Amino acid sequence: MNCWKSINLEHEFGSKRLRLLASVTTIFAFILLYLPIDLLINVPPQDDALVLFAALLLTQPLHVVLHYLPFRFAKQKAGVCIQWVHRFPVVQMKYPRQITKPLMVSSLWAPTFIGTPILFSLILLFPQYAHFISMAAALNIGLSTTDYAYLIAMSRAPKHSVIEKHNENYEVLIQKQSPM
Numbered sequence: 001m002n003c004w005k006s007i008n009l010e011h012e013f014g015s016k017r018l019r020l021l022a023s024v025t026t027i028f029a030f031i032l033l034y035l036p037i038d039l040l041i042n043v044p045p046q047d048d049a050l051v052l053f054a055a056l057l058l059t060q061p062l063h064v065v066l067h068y069l070p071f072r073f074a075k076q077k078a079g080v081c082i083q084w085v086h087r088f089p090v091v092q093m094k095y096p097r098q099i100t101k102p103l104m105v106s107s108l109w110a111p112t113f114i115g116t117p118i119l120f121s122l123i124l125l126f127p128q129y130a131h132f133i134s135m136a137a138a139l140n141i142g143l144s145t146t147d148y149a150y151l152i153a154m155s156r157a158p159k160h161s162v163i164e165k166h167n168e169n170y171e172v173l174i175q176k177q178s179p180m
Contacts (some may be wrong), residue, residue: 004161006169008168018146027041048129048132063143066115067111068110069107070103070110078094097164098162101161111144117134154170155177
């Protein structure tokens with residue numbers, strides 16, 4: 001296998017710029033999600049701090065679990081683990097050694113295409129908490145910002161390529177061409 005491309009967003013853009021982009025995306029997503037919901041739902045909002053805390057606290061772990069689901073359905077060995085970062089538990093994925101491009105693409109899209117509709121259905125079930133659930137949906141979209149950047153970088157890769165994850169790098173590998 002030959003390395004077609006190595007993708008490292010933190011090296012390419014910097015971690016501060018990625019966090020800023022994710023924060024701005026989260027804010028814009030909340031504005032774009034909550035305004036129409038507020039106009040359509042005529043239920044007065046309830047301010048329960050416990051619901052806000054639970055929604056924001058559970059968004060990141062559920063985001064990672066949604067990344068894990070395509071691996072589970074494809075019966076690929078992947079895992080989810082908890083690591084402590086600055087005294088806070090952070091849920092992270094443990095990827096298999098080699099991942100096919102379609103599986104990786106489905107894993108990167110999963111939080112957006114599964115998580116956001118689930119959160120919208122929760123808004124229909126609990127309209128009094130629409131503002132909190134909209135915050136969780138916006139946070140999920142903000143967490144997906146780096147996923148979108150990886151998807152853009154991987155979209156140019158050959159269809160039958162294989163992806164390996166090394167620390168913060170994704171390496172796109174292609175089959176070695178046979179000499180003619």
